[in-house]
Amino acid sequence: xITRLLWLLSVAKVHIRMEGTMEMTANAMxxxxxxxxxxxxxxxxxxxxEMERLPVWVDSLAAxxxxxxxxxxxINLCLExxxxxxxxxxxxxxxxxxxxxxxxxxxxxxxxxxxxxxxAPFNPLELAALPGISPQDEGQIGGQGIxxxxxxxxxxxxxxxxxGNRLRIGFTNASAGPSNWPx
Amino acid sequence: xxxxxxxLPDGITKVVLDGSLDIAGAAAIDLKMNVIAGARNAVLIDxxxxxxxxxxxxxAIVAPARAILSRKGRxxxxxxxxxxxxxxxxxxxxxxxxxxxxxxxxxxALSSQGPH
Numbered sequence: 315x316i317t318r319l320l321w322l323l324s325v326a327k328v329h330i331r332m333e334g335t336m337e338m339t340a341n342a343m344x345x346x347x348x349x350x351x352x353x354x355x356x357x358x359x360x361x362x363x364e365m366e367r368l369p370v371w372v373d374s375l376a377a378x379x380x381x382x383x384x385x386x387x388x389i390n391l392c393l394e395x396x397x398x399x400x401x402x403x404x405x406x407x408x409x410x411x412x413x414x415x416x417x418x419x420x421x422x423x424x425x426x427x428x429x430x431x432x433x434a435p436f437n438p439l440e441l442a443a444l445p446g447i448s449p450q451d452e453g454q455i456g457g458q459g460i461x462x463x464x465x466x467x468x469x470x471x472x473x474x475x476x477x478g479n480r481l482r483i484g485f486t487n488a489s490a491g492p493s494n495w496p497x
Numbered sequence: 498x499x500x501x502x503x504x505l506p507d508g509i510t511k512v513v514l515d516g517s518l519d520i521a522g523a524a525a526i527d528l529k530m531n532v533i534a535g536a537r538n539a540v541l542i543d544x545x546x547x548x549x550x551x552x553x554x555x556x557a558i559v560a561p562a563r564a565i566l567s568r569k570g571r572x573x574x575x576x577x578x579x580x581x582x583x584x585x586x587x588x589x590x591x592x593x594x595x596x597x598x599x600x601x602x603x604x605x606a607l608s609s610q611g612p613h
Contacts, residue, residue, distance in 0.1 A: 363521075365520055365521075366521055369549075384580060387549065387580045390551075391551055391584065394519055394552075394553075395552060398520055398551075458555055458588045462551070462587055465583075465587040466583075
């Protein structure tokens with residue numbers, strides 16, 4: 315009787331452990347599925363000539379993750395606008411500083427590019443929408459970056475970071491993504 | 498960034514751009530576009546072979562266009578691909594410089610509307 319009770323207890327314990335383990339495994343998988351998958355990082359110096367490397371990097375990401383041409387175009391456009399703005403205005407064309415561009419995929423078909431710099435706080439999303447180019451207003455020629463950024467990205471999020479800025483630019487490309495995403 | 502010009506009848510100058518009008522591409526054509534803007538009054542910008550355009554590329558087209566328009570001249574854009582055209586229209590440049598996909602219509606817009 316005592317032996318049987320001990321056996322029953324041991325089976326129950328194993329069962330509890332298995333259930334617990336399975337539950338933890340399931341939670342870990344859920345968590346993993348919801349975590350942004352970090353894909354790559356790109357570091358640039360604060361010179362406009364550095365930007366020639368950006369499209370090459372975007373090309374490699376597009377090839378690796380089957381990103382469509384129109385999304386690749388939008389990524390190149392938005393990164394050119396944001397990065398050149400940081401170099402020309404945030405860093406005032408002063409060499410010797412850096413900015414990073416991270417690419418992650420929060421879920422299949424979504425890509426988020428996070429641009430981080432160490433420049434003075436500047437939130438581009440607080441700027442009012444600019445009017446379109448007109449023949450009269452000379453001042454608007456160079457002010458189209460924000461307009462294009464809003465027109466070609468799917469999501470934009472800004473947050474200050476200690477001593478700098480962090481801007482997340484999101485794109486949706488339903489047919490693309492890391493091949494090892496859980497189906 | 499490729500840049501070529503061709504003189505056409507009726508005093509029209511065709512400017513053929515080829516490549517990416519990113520920051521480097523825009524810098525490569527800025528001076529040449531300004532020379533065109535200073536000397537010509539009817540200019541067709543052929544963008545058929547332009548694969549990309551950013552805000553600096555827009556600037557390289559808009560600044561000369563303003564100079565030409567200020568002299569009562571004309572400029573038209575011909576043949577941008579779908580994505581380049583989306584940039585042009587998002588910026589509003591099409592309200593200043595008409596966009597054409599029909600070559601003859603682009604030429605007609607430059608040659609048939611009075612003095613240049």
